[in-house]
Amino acid sequence: MNINILYFARIKESVNYSSENIDLPSDVETVTALKNYLALRGENWANLFNGKQVIRAAINHALVDDMAKIKAGDEVAFFPPVTGG
């Protein structure tokens, strides 16, 4: 399925772009599965998405946990813990 992924803050700087449109294999159905899938892209991606760093996710502008399901057309965002205010 096709989704959009957005990256923010130090994750954006680390992967060096802010968004991408991607076709996922059919077995990538959750946030955890998507993180694992991205971690396969190389060392930099592995360091970010192997679970050792806290990476928050939002689907369609709502915070979700890693068990959340992804569906076609979703906007999935990855970012560090927030630090506003």
Place this chain on the structure above:
Amino acid sequence: MNINILYFARIKESVNYSSENIDLPSDVETVTALKNYLALRGENWANLFNGKQVIRAAINHALVDDMAKIKAGDEVAFFPPVTGG
């Protein structure tokens, strides 16, 4: 002993003056004793100081409870529970 007494808010309105200088009998040594002494002045005073109404006291500008001792030269104030802010 000689002390000054101040009255505030509805107590001041009820007794109809705001302060007095008074010579107390030697056995009037606490706030309670002073309240009882004032209550002897007549019905209006009795209604205020017979213990059925909550009347706060301060000695020399500090809130005290009814067991507090009074000494010569003190400024004793009587007032209703405060309602500022």
Place this chain on the structure above:
Amino acid sequence: MMTVRIQTEDFDLGQELVSMRLAEHAKQDGLAVNNIGALVSFVGQVREFTNDSQNDGDNIHTLTLEHYPTMTEKALTAIELEAKSRWDVIDTLIIHRVGTLQPLDQIVLVAVTSAHRGEAFKACEFIMDYLKTSAPFWKKETTSQGERWVEAKLSDDAAKERWK
């Protein structure tokens, strides 16, 4: 730093708060820069209607504040000192008006600065809870029903008890 002002005249809310957040009092006194990150403030104002159990919904015409002049500043300063002893705050300000006010007039401002927000929130609410129960002010309302002294609220005593 801490400040207490009792006054009949109104105050400029924006000016007071900007002065607090920029630590202007401290800087005028040549004190070190304070690293303020948080400003919490409370403004109490005259409501337009009474809404306690005794006198529900009357229009308030005026509210008159009486106080005990020689005690008031002492009581408020003691409350600020207690707040500063409990929390790591940088500056505290209390402005309380006395005399006759109209609906929507400001009555009181409490403002607290600190490095981080938690301390400022706690100290500001603490100061208000103690002011409500320990500072010698009394309110008299005038409504279409006439004049009456505002009664103290049990909820204010309960609010103070939380801090013990």
Place this chain on the structure above:
Amino acid sequence: MMTVRIQTEDFDLGQELVSMRLAEHAKQDGLAVNNIGALVSFVGQVREFTNDSQNDGDNIHTLTLEHYPTMTEKALTAIELEAKSRWDVIDTLIIHRVGTLQPLDQIVLVAVTSAHRGEAFKACEFIMDYLKTSAPFWKKETTSQGERWVEAKLSDDAAKERWK
């Protein structure tokens, strides 16, 4: 009533708070008069020095706030709605700046009005605690040591947990 504004430009603290306490938004919209007795507000500003464990006491040169535009307003509105469902408040306002700021610049204003103070204090602190942990903002500091992303604080998670 409730308002959320995300903006690069500064805001006039006094004007915003006076508008809240006089219920000017409500009155412009022809809503009933609100009987506001209490206004609680929080201002967060850029500190002059870092003071966390990693980078203690450096001068802050600039602070840059990034956010997630399409999510930010939604997240802040959800926090205001949650606050209004928990407490009897009249109006809430959140203004949050983004972009590059200097020391002493205002970052955020949260203001809450209510009839009585307890509800306004709770709702204002609740909104800040949730904003700190749920709204998509990220801070990057520039100091003499270079640039670094500000780390989230465990104390902010703890502050949010209190409300559960």
